[in-house]
Structures are given as structure tokens and as C-alpha cells.
Amino acid sequence: MTSDLLENLNPPQREAVTHPGGPLLIIAGAGSGKTRVITHRIAWLIREQGLRHSAVFAATFTNKAAEEMSHRVQRLLGVSGVSLPIATFHSLCARMLRTDAPLVGRTERYTILDEADQRGLIKDILKSLGLRAEECPPAYAQWRINQAKMKMQTPDEFEATLERAEDHWVVDVFRQYERRLGESDAFDFEDLILSVVRLLEGSGERLHHWQSRFEHVLVDEYQDTNLVQYRLVKLLSGAHGNLCVVGDEDQSIYSWRGADLDNILSFQRDHEGAKVIRLEQNYRSTGNILGAASAVIAHNTERLGKTLWTEAGDGEPLCLIGAANEHAEAERVLELIEHERRRGTPLREIAIFYRVNALSRIFEERLAAADVPYRIFGGVRFFERREIKDLIAHLDLVENPENSVALLRVINVPRRGVGEKTLRGLVKEADRRGVSLWQALRQMVHEGKLRGKAGNALRAFVDQIDDWRESVSTLGLPGLLDRILEDTDYAAHLRKSDPLSAAGRVENIEELGQSLAEYEQGRATATLGGYLERVALTTATDDYDPDEECVNLMTLHCAKGLEFDVVVIVGMEEPIFPNRRAVEEQGRGLEEERRLFYVGLTRARKRVFLTHAMTRFLHGQTQRNLPSAFLGEIPREVLAVAGRSQPGWGGRHPQGVPGRQKSVAPPRRRGTMGMFRTGERVSHDAFGEGTILGVKGEGSMRRLVIRFEGKELVELLESYAQLERLDREET
DNA sequence: ACTACATGGATTTTT
DNA sequence: TCCATGTAGT
Numbered sequence: 001m002t003s004d005l006l007e008n009l010n011p012p013q014r015e016a017v018t019h020p021g022g023p024l025l026i027i028a029g030a031g032s033g034k035t036r037v038i039t040h041r042i043a044w045l046i047r048e049q050g051l052r053h054s055a056v057f058a059a060t061f062t063n064k065a066a067e068e069m070s071h072r073v074q075r076l077l078g079v080s081g082v083s084l085p086i087a088t089f090h091s092l093c094a095r096m097l098r099t100d101a102p103l104v105g106r107t108e109r110y111t112i113l114d115e116a117d118q119r120g121l122i123k124d125i126l127k128s129l130g131l132r133a134e135e136c137p138p139a140y141a142q143w144r145i146n147q148a149k150m151k152m153q154t155p156d157e158f159e160a161t162l163e164r165a166e167d168h169w170v171v172d173v174f175r176q177y178e179r180r181l182g183e184s185d186a187f188d189f190e191d192l193i194l195s196v197v198r199l200l201e202g203s204g205e206r207l208h209h210w211q212s213r214f215e216h217v218l219v220d221e222y223q224d225t226n227l228v229q230y231r232l233v234k235l236l237s238g239a240h241g242n243l244c245v246v247g248d249e250d251q252s253i254y255s256w257r258g259a260d261l262d263n264i265l266s267f268q269r270d271h272e273g274a275k276v277i278r279l280e281q282n283y284r285s286t287g288n289i290l291g292a293a294s295a296v297i298a299h300n301t302e303r304l305g306k307t308l309w310t311e312a313g314d315g316e317p318l319c320l321i322g323a324a325n326e327h328a329e330a331e332r333v334l335e336l337i338e339h340e341r342r343r344g345t346p347l348r349e350i351a352i353f354y355r356v357n358a359l360s361r362i363f364e365e366r367l368a369a370a371d372v373p374y375r376i377f378g379g380v381r382f383f384e385r386r387e388i389k390d391l392i393a394h395l396d397l398v399e400n401p402e403n404s405v406a407l408l409r410v411i412n413v414p415r416r417g418v419g420e421k422t423l424r425g426l427v428k429e430a431d432r433r434g435v436s437l438w439q440a441l442r443q444m445v446h447e448g449k450l451r452g453k454a455g456n457a458l459r460a461f462v463d464q465i466d467d468w469r470e471s472v473s474t475l476g477l478p479g480l481l482d483r484i485l486e487d488t489d490y491a492a493h494l495r496k497s498d499p500l501s502a503a504g505r506v507e508n509i510e511e512l513g514q515s516l517a518e519y520e521q522g523r524a525t526a527t528l529g530g531y532l533e534r535v536a537l538t539t540a541t542d543d544y545d546p547d548e549e550c551v552n553l554m555t556l557h558c559a560k561g562l563e564f565d566v567v568v569i570v571g572m573e574e575p576i577f578p579n580r581r582a583v584e585e586q587g588r589g590l591e592e593e594r595r596l597f598y599v600g601l602t603r604a605r606k607r608v609f610l611t612h613a614m615t616r617f618l619h620g621q622t623q624r625n626l627p628s629a630f631l632g633e634i635p636r637e638v639l640a641v642a643g644r645s646q647p648g649w650g651g652r653h654p655q656g657v658p659g660r661q662k663s664v665a666p667p668r669r670r671g672t673m674g675m676f677r678t679g680e681r682v683s684h685d686a687f688g689e690g691t692i693l694g695v696k697g698e699g700s701m702r703r704l705v706i707r708f709e710g711k712e713l714v715e716l717l718e719s720y721a722q723l724e725r726l727d728r729e730e731t
Numbered sequence: 732a733c734t735a736c737a738t739g740g741a742t743t744t745t746t
Numbered sequence: 747t748c749c750a751t752g753t754a755g756t
Contacts, residue, residue, distance in 0.1 A: 060745085061745040061746075062745045062746080063745085063746085064745090065745085088745080088746060089745095089746080090745095090746045091746085112746095114746080115744085115746085133751075133752075134752090189746050190746090192746085193746095221745085224745075253743080254743085254744085254745075256742085256743070256744085257743085257744065257745080257746095355742075355743075356741090356742055356743075357742085357743085358741075358742090358747090358748090361747095361748095378744080412732095415732085415733090417732080419732050419733090420732075421732090536746085537746060538746090539745080539746080555742090555743065555744090556743080557742095557743050557744070557745085558743090558744090558745095560745085561745090576742090579742055579743080580742095581742060582742065582743075585742095596743085617747080618741090618747085619740085619741060619747065619748085620747045620748080621747090
């Protein structure tokens with residue numbers, strides 16, 4: 001029986017799809033049809049192997065990936081509107097906890113804290129412990145606590161492994177934090193998975209229950225899993241061993257978020273008899289792009305190794321563009337976009353990637369000035385806007401008033417005259433009684449202890465929450481929101497606190513109402529808890545429109561999983577990319593930076609442009625930047641160097657080019673201007689005139705050591721330094 | 732209790 | 747430069 005599910009698959013893809021069971025590692029190179037293989041495999045398991053829909057646990061890292069997979073599987077199966085267990089790790093665990101939360105000390109109405117909530121809670125704890133923010137930065141505590149949790153450390157274990165004595169305060173914060181989470185009936189992101197792991201480890205009955213529920217376990221982006229996710233997957237597949245993981249070690253770029261590359265590197269050792277399938281045929285990029293990416297990544301040592309190939313032709317060479325400063329760089333990128341436009345490339349097929357967000361601004365400004373539509377990925381997310389967070393916090397409280405984080409956020413918004421002093425008293429009182437803030441409030445109301453201006457406000461607040469809680473069922477979700485808006489006169493509060501942005505914020509609130517209505521309409525059992533779970537685990541970047549006609553700006557991290565005809569990677573400069581801090585502060589820094597470059601390159605279908613500026617104004621000062629070392633790792637034969645395309649500009653105009661540039665010729669490509677020798681006089685756009693003192697390396701790695709007039713020594717890669725020979729001109 | 736200024740720090744951020 | 751955060755003033 002040849003299933004139509006196997007049509008249009010290449011042999012290794014087919015083998016991966018039809019692998020019967022047992023551990024399977026699919027090493028999926030960039031652009032090798034990974035999603036296709038996963039979705040076809042799930043469909044194949046269900047249709048050809050007779051698996052129940054609900055028996056395939058398929059975990060991803062992003063909602064977007066999960067949604068796409070889920071849709072495609074449903075399409076393959078010819079069904080729709082089915083809720084398959086294809087979702088993010090967090091979402092799958094949240095679902096398991098909807099029934100099992102009471103077994104880990106929470107209720108079914110638990111709350112999910114996002115990172116902002118988490119930071120709020122930590123700040124609060126710091127305050128109540130009397131720690132000063134200068135010596136004990138909340139962000140640092142948050143980071144350490146999350147790191148510890150990702151390593152499955154309890155506060156005690158964290159304390160035992162603490163290396164720096166001066167960090168001991170974090171232990172206290174961690175202990176308090178865990179306690180307060182419990183009191184608030186809340187999970188943070190990591191807890192969602194961690195709690196399930198602890199549950200499965202602690203209860204044979206639950207382990208058996210979930211193991212038999214999920215007969216196959218699939219993991220996407222396996223190179224990004226951390227210890228907790230690894231344990232979860234191992235536990236769930238422990239009984240039957242039907243574990244299929246898909247990943248690419250060369251695209252692991254989240255180690256700083258706890259991802260452990262060893263999970264994928266040692267999969268074979270870890271799972272006896274594991275089958276390994278490599279997907280190496282690339283269906284996305286040209287030969288030249290693939291050649292560049294492969295050559296770059298070959299410098300890494302922590303690899304399973306794979307050889308990407310394509311049936312496509314070489315295509316055009318990658319194009320390196322050097323500019324004198326960031327203004328010139330932006331100008332060149334704009335020219336390039338204009339040129340692409342005339343070539344017929346749709347704007348939505350052009351992307352600008354940068355290593356750090358700080359680089360995006362100048363491109364935004366230039367694009368806006370030139371009336372080129374653009375959009376930025378990963379800005380402030382919808383559900384992180386202040387007004388939305390405020391209202392969600394109200395909803396959180398209605399669902400679960402024990403949630404102290406939400407309570408503190410909301411108790412004086414809009415202003416009710418409940419200040420810091422009153423609040424501190426309340427926190428202290430709750431602490432003394434050993435109950436949540438909400439419980440303390442209720443008890444105090446009951447005992448008639450709340451008097452005075454603040455007391456009245458607090459009593460009214462308690463009544464209001466109770467009132468809302470009672471009316472949820474009659475009002476419906478959008479109705480509840482309206483009621484909250486009305487009762488708090490929130491719009492007036494917005495107008496008062498920030499008149500300029502009020503209109504936009506009101507619009508956002510209307511959108512929130514829309515989203516509530518949509519949620520309610522979309523399902524038979526729409527609950528407030530269900531909606532809040534979705535909100536907590538969803539970023540609104542998930543719903544961007546890929547067809548919108550605009551240039552895409554994003555960090556290299558955001559680019560993972562996307563593809564464009566034309567990719568421009570800007571800021572290819574030494575301290576920025578590879579990022580000096582990343583290299584210094586993380587053990588595997590340089591290799592991870594290189595993987596990031598690899599990810600960027602492999603996003604491109606047709607053309608890649610790499611740009612760098614000799615000097616850049618950043619953080620309030622002008623820095624002089626050498627071209628990225630990664631540029632030297634690209635084989636010379638696939639790299640073209642654009643010369644100065646506009647005589648008379650681009651060089652010594654620190655203020656940028658005055659006025660609008662008329663459309664100009666495409667970046668001209670030309671090779672280097674012959675080899676330079678020691679002793680020759682040269683001129684350079686940014687550095688001025690100088691003398692070559694020495695030569696290092698050879699071929700594409702040939703570097704020139706130059707002393708520029710009155711300045712220190714500079715080492716430049718000859719192949720793209722854009723030097724001009726002076727001696728000859730002067731004679 | 733809220734607002735206005737100073738200070739210091741500035742990768743990346745799937746959930 | 748720009749932003750978040752902390753403190754001093756009203």
C-alpha cells in the first residue's frame with residue numbers, strides 16, 4: 001500500500017515518515033523540508049498505523065510552529081477543527097495540569113505568570129526582605145532563579161551549588177519566590193513543565209496514565225530543549241520508547257535560555273538502538289548561499305555533521321558591502337532595496353537582520369524617510385502593553401483572586417488612593433497571618449479593620465472583585481470586560497495619565513474585547529481560565545500577515561524558521577557580531593554566534609547581502625569597528641565585494657548624506673584591486689591615509705596591518721577593506 | 732502619593 | 747543616545 005502521504009518525499013524523508021517506532025533522530029538541515037516530514041509522519045501514524053488523534057504528543061517551541069503543524073496535519077487527514085496534542089511544551093503541560101494541578105499543590109484555576117509578572121513578584125520579595133536593588137538587582141535574581149529551575153534545582157540544591165558567596169541573597173529570594181508562587185496558586189513558565197516532570201517522577205500512577213495516553217512523542221527543534229524538557233520527553237516515552245526528535249545542532253542559538261546542545265549531540269548514546277536519519281537536501285537556497293553557510297559552520301566543532309546539497313544552481317554570489325559609517329550603511333541598504341524593487345522582488349521578500357536591536361533604528365528611520373513600508377518583528381508585544389496587562393490582571397483576579405501579583409498590579413489602577421504605605425501594611429499583615437493578600441483583605445474587611453480613606457478604598461475594591469466574579473457567567477467574557485472598563489472608568493484613567501497615547505490604547509482595548517469575543521465564539525466551552533491560559537502562552541507576533549507588502553526587520557534570533565528571497569545582514573562588525581559579550585560570557589559563545597550567522601544565511605532563497613560600517617555611533621559614542629571575523633570564513637569564490645558605488649559620498653560625511661539620494665545604480669561588484677604590499681601608502685574612507693606595515697595570512701584571510709595618520713594600528717582584511725592605493729595617484 | 736530629575740547600563744528573548 | 751530604575755521634591 002503506497003500512501004499518498006509518501007508522494008513527493010525524497011528517500012530519507014520517506015524513511016523518516018514511515019519509521020515504525022522506537023527512538024528516531026532526524027537531523028534536519030536548514031530548508032530540508034522538516035515540517036513536511038513531521039506533519040506527514042503524524043498523519044501517517046494516525047492514518048496508516050491507526051493511532052488515535054489524541055495519542056501523538058508533539059511538542060514545539062513556538063505557537064506559530066505548533067499552529068502550522070496542526071493545520072497541516074488536519075489537512076492531510078482531511079479533518080478540521082480537531083484539537084490535536086500538537087502544541088508548545090508549555091501549552092501541552094498547561095493542559096496536563098488542568099487536571100493534575102491539585103497533585104502539585106495548585107488548584108484547577110491556577111494562574112500562569114509571565115516574565116513581567118515574575119519580575120514584579122521578585123521585586124516585591126526584595127522589598128519585603130529589605131534588600132536594596134543596587135546590591136541585589138531584581139533582573140539578576142530572576143535570571144539566576146530561572147537558570148536554576150531550568151536545571152531542575154530546588155532552592156536547597158541551588159544553595160549547595162552556589163559558587164559566589166556574595167550571591168547568597170538569591171537563595172533567600174528563591175525560597176520566598178517559590179513560597180509566594182504557591183500562595184498565589186501560580187506557575188511561572190518553567191514551572192509548567194517542571195511541575196509535570198516532578199509529578200511524573202513522583203507518581204507511578206500518573207506516569208502510567210500519561211504514558212499510555214501518549215503512544216508517540218515527537219519533538220521539534222530538539223536542539224533547543226533544556227534539561228526539564230529533556231526529562232519530560234524521556235518520561236513520557238519511557239514505556240514504549242516511541243520518541244522521534246527533529247533538530248539541527250547547527251541552529252542551536254538559545255543556550256543562554258537554558259537550551260542544552262548535548263541533548264541532541266548525545267541522543268544516540270542516550271537511546272540505545274536509535275535510528276538516525278539525515279535530511280541534507282536543501283530546497284530553499286542557491287548553491288552559493290549554501291556554500292557560504294556550510295563553509296562558515298564547518299568552523300564549529302560541536303556538530304553531528306551533515307552535508308547540505310541542492311539541485312538548484314549556484315545563483316548569484318553573496319555581496320559584501322562596506323560603508324564608512326552607519327548612515328552610509330543604511331543608505332547602501334536602501335539603494336539595494338530600491339534596486340531589488342526594480343528587479344521585481346516583492347518587499348515582503350526582503351529582510352534585514354541585525355544582531356542587536358539597537359541597530360534597527362537607523363534603518364527604520366531611513367525606510368520611513370524614503371516611504372518604503374516596513375515592519376519590525378518582535379517589538380512590544382500586544383499582551384505586554386501596559387493597558388492590556390492592566391486589564392488582563394483584572395481578569396486574572398476575577399479568575400483567581402489569590403493571585404497576589406495581579407492584585408498588586410491592579411489594586412491602585414486606576415488610582416484609588418492606595419499608596420505604598422498602605423500596601424506595605426497589607427503585605428505585612430498577610431505575612432503575619434500566613435495567608436494570601438486576598439485572604440488577608442477579606443479577613444480584615446470581615447473584622448472591620450479597614451477604616452479611613454485607604455480602608456474604604458480597599459473595602460470597595462474587595463466588593464468590586466466579588467461583584468465581577470459573580471457576574472462572569474451572566475455577562476460572558478466581552479461583557480465582563482465592558483463591565484470592568486465601566487466600573488473602573490478606565491478610559492478616563494488613560495486620558496488622565498497619558499493623553500497623547502490614550503486614543504491608541506483605547507483601540508488596543510477594543511482589540512482585546514475582539515479577542516475575547518472571538519475566543520468565546522470559537523468554542524463550545526469558553527472559560528475565562530481557558531482564555532487567560534491562551535493569553536499567557538501566546539505572543540501576538542504569532543499573527544503577522546506574511547503577504548503584507550513590506551520589508552521585514554528583525555534580530556537574527558527572530559529570523560529562525562523564516563525564509564526570504566533576499567536577506568541583508570547588517571552590522572557585520574567585530575564587537576557586535578560575533579558579539580563580544582556573548583563570546584566572553586558564555587562558554588560556547590563563539591560557536592553559538594557562528595550558528596546564529598548560519599541561521600541568518602540559510603534564511604535566504606536567492607540573495608544575501610552583508611554590510612558593515614567602519615565607524616558606528618552606538619550608546620552615545622562613536623566606535624571604530626573592524627569587519628566581522630565571520631566574513632573571512634566565507635569562501636572567496638562565492639563572495640563579491642561591492643566597491644564604493646557613489647563617488648563623493650559615503651566617506652567623510654559623519655552627518656550622513658544631505659537630502660534624498662536619487663535612485664542609483666545597483667551596488668557594483670568588483671574584485672579586490674590587486675594585492676597590497678608592505679610599505680605602500682593607502683587611503684581608506686573612514687580611517688584616512690596610512691602606510692601598510694605588514695601582511696598576515698593569505699587568500700581570503702589575507703590581512704593588512706596599517707598605521708593610519710596619527711592613529712593606532714588597524715588590521716584589515718584585504719579582500720574587503722576598500723583601500724585605495726595612493727603612491728600611484730601621486731606620481 | 733505623585734511627578735520630575737539623575738543615574739547607570741545597554742546582547743539575543745521561542746513560552 | 748535611549749531606556750529603566752531610584753530618589754528627591756511638592
